[in-house]
Amino acid sequence: RKEVEQDPGPFNVPEGATVAFNCTYSNSASQSFFWYRQDCRKEPKLLMSVYSSGNEDGRFTAQLNRASQYISLLIRDSKLSDSATYLCVVVPPQGGFQKLVFGTGTRLLVSP
Amino acid sequence: DAGVTQSPTHLIKTRGQQVTLRCSPKSGHDTVSWYQQALGQGPQFIFQYYEEEERQRGNFPDRFSGHQFPNYSSELNVNALLLGDSALYLCASSPPPGVPRPDTQYFGPGTRLTVL
DSSP states (O other): OOSEEEOOOOEEEETTOOEEEEEEESOTTOOEEEEEEEOTTSOEEEEEEOOTTOEEETTEEEEEETTTTEEEEEEOSOOGGGOEEEEEEEEOOOTTOOOOEEOOOEEEEEEO | OOOOEEEOSEEEEOTTOOEEEEEEOOTTOOEEEEEEEOTTSOOEEEEEEETTEEEEEOSOOTTEEEEEOTTSOEEEEEOSOOGGGOEEEEEEEEOOTTSSOTTOOEEOOOEEEEEO
16 A cells, blocks of 8 residues: 555646545554645645644645545635646654655646 | 755766766755655655765665765765666755754755656
8 A cells, every 4th residue: 555645636627616635644653744736847845734623725725634544635716827736745753854755646737 | 045956957867877966955954855756656755864864765776875965965876877767856955853844845946867
């Protein structure tokens, strides 16, 4: 089983739509969770951290369910500029030195 | 405030050759991690350097080695290149322990390596 699993998509949605991505992770002791965004042929950029209580940043909402070991990202009112690959990232317990474990990414295409 | 920088941006090598990639971390960061991203995949952790020592290593062969310098910059060396080493190599830096979100990593633009 992969450490972090995501549906690769692509998700094709019209502008203004709401879209949700899910991600599951295998190590129940994982410490930190993130969503990164990656545009074509560019580096990943931190979109948001994911907290147990859930957190929101504008049109983006992230949720963590530790019991079920899954993370979600909700994008409301999709814009053309949201088209990108969204990478789910987990930090497993490593005793003080962190490595990021990435999913394969979910591709989002927002059309006019 | 300069972000993470990497050089070169692109590189073409042939099988069996050796390559060195370079990374300068974001100002104020002292930990450098290297990742390999093959086409259509998420980045895979190679290793991480802190205080000039390799602190963690992913599932990569000994052909992959690295170094961190006193100014926190880092190099990734790959020997005996294989076709399968063709990928985007990403460097990420993170702040020292004791600051908020020390596990947050910021990526450089990457070096795209093509092995022919």
